[in-house]
């Protein structure tokens with residue numbers, strides 16, 4: 001046994017001894033090739049590499065692009081896709097341009113290329129990095145087959161404000177969950193080598209703090225302390241970087257008076273200096289030009305200088321680098337070294353992608369790899385895993401497949417375009433399975449399924465209510481699908497209300513008044529303040545926008561083929577007036593106390609959320625017992641193991657997400673009341689019991705002191721383990737003085 005172990009160890013060491021120099025050698029070779037190219041490039045060709053231009057929305061390139069490519073004046077496109085289109089343009093780069101530098105084809109593959117997965121917020125609700133990694137891997141496989149090299153994903157912006165529509169595109173409010181999901185997506189997209197035929201290079205965006213837009217209004221200003229940046233907004237980016245992410249995108253927002261597309265602290269000091277990132281940074285869409293509107297550049301030339309000098313290598317869509325690069329060099333407002341460095345970073349990514357050797361997509365491969373049954377199955381499973389059971393009084397759910405009749409009601413019950421969400425890549429609404437279709441194929445052939453839309457998502461008409469109520473009365477159970485349309489979240493889709501839009505709540509009330517058992521199925525890209533529903537409707541299932549197979553996946557959950565186990569990756573407020581409301585807040589000097597007016601709360605609303613972060617029910621029940629720490633006291637460098645017993649005490653197999661939170665009770669700077677530091681999604685059969693183990697060490701117990709140094713301070717900690725941020729058992733830990 002021991003001999004086998006030693007042999008294995010020796011083998012590993014030998015492999016490492018071989019792999020490390022091989023990697024270093026490859027890197028050195030690449031740099032040499034870049035040097036050789038740089039030596040040959042004219043100024044115009046160098047500036048050309050810094051330019052990314054948009055194609056048509058349907059994937060075709062634009063008329064001017066072939067000539068630009070031929071002249072070496074275009075380095076990259078976005079939205080041009082499909083093996084044929086990309087090959088046509090690539091052939092010009094390879095066969096007709098002087099230096100034969102391949103084009104880099106970028107595209108927003110956010111939650112799937114053609115097979116659409118749940119929106120990222122939904123995927124985060126799986127609390128299952130394996131599912132998320134798989135979805136990104138499938139997206140990468142389809143995209144690369146269609147000639148796409150580069151996805152502008154993952155979006156890893158922390159979002160504590162649900163008014164911000166782009167909350168749908170990220171992993172919610174928590175830096176730890178966000179970091180786990182960031183890693184999973186990067187690994188899924190890139191694998192360990194993104195030159196592979198089924199991988200793409202990923203892009204961590206939007207660097208940085210874009211999700212903190214004031215008032216939740218997209219593109220708006222942010223002003224945050226360095227501590228908040230380092231503790232809340234940076235970690236998912238750092239996690240993406242540690243997973244090997246090849247590119248970053250600078251953002252639209254102003255950050256502490258320097259817009260993020262001209263911010264040398266974030267782009268150069270932190271990203272290149274501290275974190276040693278050597279890939280490329282692309283601007284967001286015209287964000288270099290927008291520096292003029294921000295008021296830190298008087299004109300286009302100043303904007304170009306500000307972006308390039310701060311560390312934005314490639315300019316998306318606006319063309320200021322190309323227009324003014326030569327003048328800036330002449331006027332010494334840009335150094336040759338800065339320009340060459342930007343070109344180097346772009347070429348480096350192209351070399352890493354292997355597109356100098358293999359510039360073309362394979363059309364046969366494209367046909368075989370896209371929208372295939374295995375991918376549909378994967379998205380159905382991911383969608384089912386993303387669903388969060390918010391309420392199930394009286395166990396209305398799961399439903400029997402042998403119901404005599406079921407009424408399916410609501411503006412989202414049969415909408416193919418909405419169920420796939422925003423940013424749908426090359427996805428097609430006509431491929432999507434709606435809730436109605438999913439239910440029809442789930443129930444027995446004797447079950448009567450009737451459908452009425454009831455009302456639209458967002459207008460005042462109630463003329464469809466009567467029909468909806470009529471079919472509800474005639475049915476054994478009513479399923480009502482309400483929420484938001486797909487375009488109500490995503491980019492430029494901020495809302496000032498978190499209520500259900502239009503007359504949907506009235507529709508739910510009318511259906512509830514029939515006295516029939518009602519299940520509300522929510523579809524939305526952000527938390528909604530569904531207070532009346534939460535109090536009055538016995539069963540509520542949050543399904544986000546579940547993607548191509550959403551309807552089948554929802555039916556899997558409603559009829560009990562899948563036991564829901566997702567958890568909220570974001571707090572659901574009772575009212576937009578509570579925003580920002582997040583679980584890892586500070587305690588204040590006067591924490592809320594119902595019996596004391598002079599504490600931190602509202603006169604007209606409880607201070608608590610409608611549903612807390614980490615919350616979600618199951619068709620079975622779980623019990624947490626026996627929380628144990630391997631040591632009650634450790635030194636600042638020490639580690640400990642936390643174990644807890646989880647038991648399925650209900651009647652069905654099911655999943656629980658075991659969540660570990662810490663609180664540093666007293667420190668030299670104030671600390672959040674809770675911080676997630678570990679989680680595991682566990683499946684147990686009825687009666688089954690399992691010991692779950694977590695390790696805590698300096699990375700989890702430390703924080704930035706007042707000098708921004710990461711330290712672990714002696715003192716008391718609370719360790720909390722449970723099923724949500726509000727439901728846990730706890731133990732004490734002491735960090736001793738060294």
Ligand code: BGC
Nearest residue numbers: 078108152205206284285491
């Ligand atoms: C968005 C980015 C996106 C880019 C390209 C911008 O408007 O902010 O997230 O990657 O467009 O489509």
